[in-house]
Amino acid sequence: MRALSELEHRILDLVEPEAKALGFEIVRVRFYSGGHPDTGGQPALQIFAERSDGGMDVEDCGTLSRRISPLLDAEDPIVEHYVLQVSSPGIDRPLTREGDFAKWAGHEVKVEVGTPVDGRKRFHGFILDERGGVARLKLKDGGEASIPVAVMVKAQLVLTDALIKAAQAKGAAPADVEDDEIDGDFDEVEVGDFEDTNEDEGAEASASDKRK
Secondary structure, X not given: OOOOOHHHHHHHHHHHHHHHHOOEEEEEEEEEOOOOHXXXXXXXXXXXXXXXXXXXXXXXXXXXXXXXXXXXXXXXXXXXXXXXXXXXXXXXXXXXXXXXXXXXXXXXXXXXXXXXXXXXXXXXXXXXXXXXXXXXXXXXXXXXEEEXXXXXXXXXXXXXXXXXXXXXXXXXXXXXXXXXXXXXXXXXXXXXXXXXXXXXOOOOOEEEEEEO
């Protein structure tokens, strides 16, 4: 779930060794060929990353962006003009790896699977636990569901006061974050003419790069 398409898997394979060398973990890679609102509708390569302690500030995002930009230029996996966005996962973060659900047990989550589980593809509830790569949820519409992480195509925490406090306690959110600061920051550089900018817009940290 960290990557879905063949292109995203290729990009993940390219950038992950560089991220690990800097002490970062790649949470998710997504390429939006049809454009993304944060880039004014331009195609975007979005990379969520974090430190091993769960934190990720603007400086970290800039460091990772500068490290992987030359690699993306050299390997050239995307032929069209796009904007690279390196960002923290944010508070209402996606859960993409085995172990993520265990870290956020007790919190509200929405899950979508590619292959039906118990006759359905969408689930909304609270995380009970995760064992052996299977997340167990208490569903808001009643009952429980056990869902293998491997069949999920999307899983995201739901923003609540309890989640904000938990993220602050884990160091994954600023202590003074407000509800209207959750949407995220993207330090964006559109690839092509290669300019560098840093735009700190909210509770998430990020860095971007202009490609092609």
